[in-house]
Amino acid sequence: MARAPFELAGVRVAPGSRTQIDVPVAKLYTHAPLYIPVEVVHGRQSGPVLLVCGGIHGDEINGVEIVRRLLRSRQLQGVRGTLIAAPIVNVFGFVQHTRYLPDRRDLNRCFPGSEMGSLGGRVAALFREQIVDHATHIIDLHTGAIHRTNLPQIRAQLSPGSETERMANAFGAPVILNAELREGSLRHYAQNRGIPVLTYEAGEALRFDEWAITPGVRGVLRVMRRLGMLTGEHRRRQPPAAELANGSSWARAPIDGILRPQVRLGARVAKGELLGKVADPFGNDEGEVTSMADGIVIGMSRLPLANEGEALFHIARFDAIEEAESAIEDFHSSLEPPPADALY
Secondary structure (H helix, E strand, O other): OOOOOEEEOOEEEOOOEEEEEEEEEEEOOOOOEEEEEEEEEEOOEEEEEEEEEOOOOOOOOHHHHHHHHHHOOHHHOOOEEEEEEEOOOOHHHHHHOOOOOOOOOOHHHOOOOOOOOOHHHHHHHHHHHHOHHHOOEEEEEEOOOOOEEEEEEEEEOOOOOOHHHHHHHHHOOOEEEEOOOOOOOHHHHHHHOOOOEEEEEEEEOOOOOHHHHHHHHHHHHHHHHHOOOOOOOOOOOOOOOOEEEOEEEEEEOOOOEEEEEOOOOOOEEOOOOEEEEEEOOOOOOEEEEEOOOOEEEEEEEOOOEEOOOOEEEEEEEOOOHHHHHHHHHHHHHHOOOOOOOOOO
């Protein structure tokens, strides 16, 4: 029996084909229409419906490139199930190089949204109804906020033996955070509906970070293989085992001033260790930023200018710090980024 076509936003995609769909979202002041671009790859054989989306925050462009390279992968030939790829969800913010929508709302705090609500609520409702509600599994691609960078990591609500845990382990990021759900986020909405969802965090806003993009593409393909959407063995060796963090916290600026970091992203640090110094332009007043626990630096500020109380270094804590350090070292040593136009 032939598989039925897949329908999204009023467009029918035949089995064994792929179609680009422009989902109408709004109009600009000029009356020009604005669309959320989506590509659907509908396999001939049944299987999961995986949504891979980027750009919910408009300035987080690593996810946009991850989706582009994913769609060019030869491994999608003969895919089982259906891939929904949405590289740019917040098209308003993407065009304006900003995290937010024009009304200054964070789209990832607006789900499930409302057709009669704010602009954020309306965009969230449209994305939910037209795209999200079709998915059985989700991978949501993010980066650090502006002037902050993140070590590649998975954030998910984990429970032993769950589909979400299996997806997180398959992805191959060096660090997994068992993160609480944030009200209004896509992950909160999807998880509460029983849809397994991963958030991939890596790199910096408004920058292409190859060390974040390449693992992102490979990670999505590994998850697709884990879900049975891809056949055959991947020719690359398996990624190092990820380490599960049992908590995390931010080290903050003790005074206003200019930051001089003393550690790098991914470094192992001890409780009380110096992470950086903040001083005024003359160096008359200087404060030290120290680690509050043994752990790994999984995020840090890129901007040298710091206000008192500002979050500067994100430290993840692990039960077995040596294993976590080893996992990150193995991750970096195994990362050999292909050319930007490689087909994976």
